[in-house]
Amino acid sequence: MNGHGWQFSRVCLYQNGQTLMKKIVLAVGFCFGLCRTAFAADTLADLPEWLALGHYQKGWFGYEGTIGSDNFYVSPEGKNNPLKELEATVTLFQSDDVEKKCLFPARYMFLKKHGLVSTPFPSCAEFEQFKEDLQPAGMTLLFTDAYMNNSSSLFGHTLLRVDTARKGTQLLAHGINYGAWTQGYENSFLYAVYGLAGFYPGGYTVKPYYDIINTYNNIENRDIWEYNLNLTSEELDLFVAHIWEVGQTTTPYYFFTQNCSYMLMELFDAVRPELNLAAGFKGQTIPLDTIKAVNAREGLVKSVNYRPSRQRKIRYRIKQMNERQYDAFLDAITLDLTETQNLPEDEKADVLETAYQYVQYQYVAGDLALKDYRQKSFQLLRARNQAAAGQKFDELKEGQNPVLSHDSMMVSLGVGVQNGDVFEQLSFRPAYHLVTDRGYGFLSGAEIDFLDVSFRHYDKHDKYVLDKLNVLQLSSFSPINAVFQAMSYRIGLDVSRQINPKSEDEGYVLNGNVGGGGTFALSDHFWFYGLSSVEAAYGGFLPNNQWFGAGLAAGMIVSFEKAALQAEVKKVFATDKIGSALKWHLTADYYFSRNQALETIFTYTQNYGKNQNEVLVRLKQYF
């Protein structure tokens, strides 16, 4: 208290000691105005409101401001000292530095509310223009689902939308995106390393919402979920003012922690400190987790809206086609409109509209030259315009809300038998999802298995072992049909305990594999796939320390609301006998609830002419 008081006085004297007049005013008015301010600032600097506006997080050595730009903190010591920052901000608003004052409209609101400023906020042309363009009417949190073709988007993405009061639709609203400025480094080997080390600056961009829709829905074919927030008009004003404050700053971007989703949590806290959202994401920030946290705060989300991707819309339309419409559609996308013209009048429009959307999809996917694309688009639309009857198909309005998906982390406990030896197993997985996990709310066929670690205790020899560390497995199973042809792939890297069937020794092996292939869907519930892969293994325990090989796998994925099953057979041809194996694998899950499941895993391996088998039954808890 004393120390703080002294510090503040010093600021007072410095500021006011410039002229004799002010010195006199200071002496006389000491206990009337300024001193009161000093007292107030001392306690106000500890208010969650102020701490959140300054993006202060409590660390081991006191407070530290998250924001990287020097100009975000007015005081030279402001990044680590909320009180000095508050004092400096009060001083700023007593000064004539209009340009600098214009950078801090949200802080002004705070000072005003607590009686620390008596002058009006200056007229700031740029900030006024910003508000005039945005015409804020509300805020919406956006979640875009996973994009398996870009490593930086595997976990989805979050951004904000400032809803607009403009007449028309929310297409004229604005998206506020926090991301890394990686321009020019995207193809660099160091891309990921830079991201981990915080070498990229993170910053904000503003874009019309129609641009956001084009990017996510139409180019990357990702669903957008809109969570409309319940804010008071004061909170909305503060939100927009604070976006203006941070909008000019940059902060080192850490891909796994201080990322797009984390910074949005700090923004929410700045507007409503009692939400205390950022504190929940000290370790890792997975976008979906932040969406869940926001939805879990009572009364914060007032409504949810779903904007399916273009691909999903097309699939939904195709499902509604009758047989002759589907045949006509397949011809229409090659510009043969004869069959379409022969359809009953009220069946034409839907076929032509779907064909037009599909042609756009093809162009973006790079499967169509610009010239053909234009020609097809034009002819399909002209025919659509001439069709006598309008659309009859439903538009896709409902999806699986990601908020209701299983949580990101998982721990499991199980018992099993390996070649007659009974064992108990404990596993932990910090992220994220496999096809046998409850699929609700996740991108179908997409897998991310990250740092999945298992420990075992074997009863017979009473020994504890690390059984497996699955560093990473990424898979994307994407059904191929006459309309959509995406490749399926699987990439894996793990460290596993392995038994040499010949010598019965055991040791650890680093395994890597990369495979590609195709998936065929019999229905939504039954998928079949085939993958060919290259395989490599390394470990001192292996004969010759390593082997290389090629693999062929065939499998089946069955998924229902309450249960799922994956069965696979894989043959590996390797440079060493120990790598050459035939492996059968079956995983079956039953879901008790959103976050609980019972799983059975059965593996059977033929290697060196010997058979190994293993059964594991485990309970999985997501959290």
Place this chain on the structure above:
Amino acid sequence: MKKVLLASLMLSAAVVFSAPAQAVDSTGCGLGSMAWRGQSGIIPQLAAVTTNGTFGTQTFGITFGTSGCDPNGRVTGGTQKMVLAFLENNLEQFAMDAAAGQGETLTTLAGIMNMDEKTVAEKTYQNFAVLFPNENVDAVDVTLKFYQIMKA
């Protein structure tokens, strides 16, 4: 060998660690730069998409361009500027909605023009062939025609 494997292990870990990242394109508005983002991915599906910067304005069939976009990336300006900017960035969806006589872009345009939504929808539907006489129209043509039709 050990080093190579260690390096690849670290790299894969780094790839995963980088997962929640989302790159921002620093070129500002338009979709051109966004389209290139896919290149950094595992399968550069979007690599074939080209940004065509040589056109003075957005032509039918080019989703990606930076012309006519506000440098601040905001919806701004008077009615005519907004209509042009909107059509440049949403031409394909507008073409579809115009051909069908309904849709989100027509509602939006009605809002910008401060006109009755139904009137806008009917007029664009009836005048589709005027708005899009051939496959090589550009956003400026369409905007001018759109204005003529709305005033008629």
